[in-house]
Amino acid sequence: MxxxxxxxxxxxxxxxxxxxxxxxxxxxxxxxxxxxxxxxxxxxxxxxxxxxxxxxxxxxxxxxxxxxxxxxxxxxxxxxxxxxxxxxxxxxxxxxxxxxxxxxxxxxxxxxxxxxxxxxxxxxxxxxxxxxxxxxxxxxxxxxxxxxxxxxxxxxxxxxTNLSVPLVPITEGIGILPIIGTLNEDRLRGLSEVVLSRSQELMLDYLVIDLSGVDTVDEITIQSLSQLADMLNLLGITPLITGIRSEVAIQTTNMPSLFRDIKTTLNLESALQYIGFRLEKN
The missing domain is CATH 3.30.450.40 (GAF domain)
Structure with a gap:
């Protein structure tokens, strides 16, 4: 040898x-x-x-x-x-x-x-x-x-990774993905794999991606999230982005392609209203 x-x-x-x-x-x-x-x-x-x-x-x-x-x-x-x-x-x-x-x-x-x-x-x-x-x-x-x-x-x-991607089904065909903390390329890659698999398993029609827990982004983050949304669309699942904080919005002003073809809403309530739900107080 x-x-x-x-x-x-x-x-x-x-x-x-x-x-x-x-x-x-x-x-x-x-x-x-x-x-x-x-x-x-x-x-x-x-x-x-x-x-x-x-x-x-x-x-x-x-x-x-x-x-x-x-x-x-x-x-x-x-x-x-x-x-x-x-x-x-x-x-x-x-x-x-x-x-x-x-x-x-x-x-x-x-x-x-x-x-x-x-x-x-x-x-x-x-x-x-x-x-x-x-x-x-x-x-x-x-x-x-x-x-x-x-x-x-x-x-x-x-x-x-599965535990760190808390995709929560809230009713038939609708799920919420709250993203919290720092996003890097490795985390986003793992997140995308799990989200696509879980969304199909749950037979989702809509996935609300909540970014209210994210306080900083970069161009790679935006591109990765946009790619995730594109892949969800290809699977017949409508993505909605909600909870974009003002600091994040300011960071992305020089990124004109940000979520170009994705519906964004102010918060979870408005996202659910867009889908067709109405929240009422008892």
Missing amino acids: KSSKIPLKKLNNFDEAADTILKMIAKLADVNTVFIAKNDRTTNEIVKVRNEDTELLHTGEQTPFDQTFCNLSINHGNCVLLIEDINKNETTKDLEVTKNLGSGSFIGIPINYENGDNYGTICGLDTTSVKFSDDHVELFETASSLLSYVLELDAAHKEI
Whole structure:
């Protein structure tokens, strides 16, 4: 195996971790193709791949799960499966993928969630015979453990994001999204993903976005909120912006595109009146 120093960088999610880990393995393992596959026990999909000399796989490629080396890896258990000659191995010699490759070697290990459920596999593939060593085993075991850990971090982050985006349904077809505190690009990106998903789940017709808890904005914030409104419109959900504070209004005077095609109202009461509700005192 090669010896190489891999620069460390901040990894924000599973996607970035997968790219970095595949890059590391490609430098160290002397295997033509390293990849991460995800499966639903019916279809195996290549979600990340790095090919060196020969393009053996490409991202997005899908194969019947029972005809893949990944299936064998998962059935092998939570340890590395090593196949140095796919034509001589009893479990691989008759597979369609073996016939397509002609010859080669395979190494793989499952990627599991903390509760034991399987996500997929991380594997290495070559059309030449590779003499696998203990270093190969350790490398793929470490990669699997790291990716499993990142999967759990991703899941925890999504739960926290869901809790920090209090989209509240107030009646059938109508929801309110009160936004409080500082908005930055990362928060807005996570907010948009959750809002779009929750709005569809709740089958909303209108979403009132209340900005009364936001005291400062910048151009990126405005663009992101406008993009969120555009995406809601595409889903058939009418967005209404309410509660824009005077300080925010002053900050946005040089942004003529601000909510150009979006209805804005003074407060929540006027937003509900626009929709067709009338609030009465007892």
